[in-house]
Amino acid sequence: MKTTDLTDEQKAALRRDALFYVIPHFASNESLAHGPKIFVRGEGCYVYDLDGNKYFDSFATLLTTVCGHTRPEVTEAVHEQMQTLEFFPNYGDAFTVPLVELARKLAQVMPGELAVSFFVNSGSEANESALKMARQYHVACGQPHRYKVIARQGSYHATTLGGISVTGLPWFREYFEPLIPGGIFAPPARDHERPAGVSSAEYGAQCLRQLEELIRFESPETISAMIMDPLPGSNSGYPLPPEGYLAGVRRLCDQYGIILIFDEVQTGFGKTGKWFFCEHDGVTPDVMTIGKGFTGGFIPLGAAVTTARIAEVFRRGPGTEFRSGSTYGGHTVACAATLANLDLIEREGLVAHAAEMGGYFQERFAALRRKHAVINDVRGIGLLWAVVLDGKGVALGSRVSDWCYRQGMILRNNGEILVIAPSLIITRDEAEWVVELMDRAITAAIEEAAS
Numbered sequence: 001m002k003t004t005d006l007t008d009e010q011k012a013a014l015r016r017d018a019l020f021y022v023i024p025h026f027a028s029n030e031s032l033a034h035g036p037k038i039f040v041r042g043e044g045c046y047v048y049d050l051d052g053n054k055y056f057d058s059f060a061t062l063l064t065t066v067c068g069h070t071r072p073e074v075t076e077a078v079h080e081q082m083q084t085l086e087f088f089p090n091y092g093d094a095f096t097v098p099l100v101e102l103a104r105k106l107a108q109v110m111p112g113e114l115a116v117s118f119f120v121n122s123g124s125e126a127n128e129s130a131l132k133m134a135r136q137y138h139v140a141c142g143q144p145h146r147y148k149v150i151a152r153q154g155s156y157h158a159t160t161l162g163g164i165s166v167t168g169l170p171w172f173r174e175y176f177e178p179l180i181p182g183g184i185f186a187p188p189a190r191d192h193e194r195p196a197g198v199s200s201a202e203y204g205a206q207c208l209r210q211l212e213e214l215i216r217f218e219s220p221e222t223i224s225a226m227i228m229d230p231l232p233g234s235n236s237g238y239p240l241p242p243e244g245y246l247a248g249v250r251r252l253c254d255q256y257g258i259i260l261i262f263d264e265v266q267t268g269f270g271k272t273g274k275w276f277f278c279e280h281d282g283v284t285p286d287v288m289t290i291g292k293g294f295t296g297g298f299i300p301l302g303a304a305v306t307t308a309r310i311a312e313v314f315r316r317g318p319g320t321e322f323r324s325g326s327t328y329g330g331h332t333v334a335c336a337a338t339l340a341n342l343d344l345i346e347r348e349g350l351v352a353h354a355a356e357m358g359g360y361f362q363e364r365f366a367a368l369r370r371k372h373a374v375i376n377d378v379r380g381i382g383l384l385w386a387v388v389l390d391g392k393g394v395a396l397g398s399r400v401s402d403w404c405y406r407q408g409m410i411l412r413n414n415g416e417i418l419v420i421a422p423s424l425i426i427t428r429d430e431a432e433w434v435v436e437l438m439d440r441a442i443t444a445a446i447e448e449a450a451s
């Protein structure tokens with residue numbers, strides 16, 4: 001039955017059963033108290049709910065739909081693959097054609113020497129795999145005592161137990177302590193937090209000194225990897241790193257024999273106006289983790305991509321193989337969908353488009369900031385933006401977000417951080433509409449809070 005044919009009774013039953021039979025991911029009981037939102041259809045940057053209401057999704061379906069919803073090019077690729085071979089696992093000595101083609105494609109688009117892929121189902125698994133890769137690499141190189149992982153305060157990496165052990169946000173960790181030992185945390189290094197009068201480069205050098213002190217304090221020969229999001233995500237509102245910081249981290253990791261992992265699960269595939277954020281600084285990690293926009297939201301897929309130098313230790317003979325895997329990692333249809341998604345990004349010039357739209361948003365948000373005293377900061381790059389509110393003790397973020405929803409826009413807020421991270425296909429008219437709606441929403445939220 002089509003959802004458009006559903007009776008009011010059937011819709012009510014769906015809403016009731018959603019609340020009873022499902023535990024949503026990172027549920028919000030506060031929002032659920034107003035009833036579940038059930039979506040039935042998508043097209044371009046828009047989704048439609050059970051009642052046929054249309055919403056512009058300024059969060060690109062949890063940062064996934066880089067090319068928008070229901071692209072026929074992807075649907076056709078999926079259909080064709082489904083009819084040919086829906087699935088064969090990438091297990092032991094078995095591969096499929098789309099999987100090999102995708103690995104080849106990644107070697108082309110990834111920066112530096114990153115060329116060898118380990119495919120998984122999600123960003124979390126990609127990070128778990130990268131951490132395991134680093135550990136096994138050191139074991140293979142005769143340094144099994146390297147088990148610690150440097151992570152950063154304020155960064156999110158995964159929902160799994162290993163992943164939250166290196167996630168620097170207490171909210172994700174608090175019910176699950178004790179976590180996996182060896183997670184040590186460096187300060188976040190956010191350029192907007194640098195003290196007045198200190199240049200970005202000086203601040204970057206200060207952060208690097210702190211990082212080196214931490215490495216020395218922990219004993220470098222016990223450290224396996226450093227995992228970091230070169231541009232932290234929506235949870236912390238896209239804080240840009242200070243000048244020279246990424247290059248300095250690369251130097252320290254090389255100096256102390258630490259594997260550098262960049263988590264670009266959220267920032268990869270054009271969202272920052274380059275294929276990957278680390279390309280803005282010309283710095284390449286030893287392992288890059290990817291997910292979300294990689295597959296464009298069509299079918300789950302993630303990967304930990306490394307260099308031939310690191311992969312070589314897993315190819316030395318029986319017993320040296322990378323000891324990790326899952327049934328569906330690198331699913332055949334997911335690979336076919338992802339190839340079609342990457343093809344769309346290239347053919348439609350979406351990376352350059354994101355860079356251009358980034359300039360537009362920067363200008364428009366700067367003007368918004370001048371207009372509304374409650375806007376405390378605007379940060380971002382490309383199509384990843386955070387508008388940070390400070391209502392001097394009055395919570396405005398949820399009010400803005402709820403108002404936008406009532407007007408037909410999904411706007412993610414993390415407390416007072418408003419996140420604008422739309423699909424890369426967003427047009428200039430749509431961007432203008434988004435900013436105008438936010439402008440009105442902020443005014444409405446202030447009025448509502450005062451009434």
Ligand SMILES: Cc1ncc(COP(=O)(O)O)c(C=O)c1O
Binds near residue numbers: 127156159229264292
């Ligand atoms: C930076 C970053 N890393 C990893 C993840 C985990 O990815 P997934 O939710 O696909 O497991 C996320 C998800 O939000 C993320 O933003």
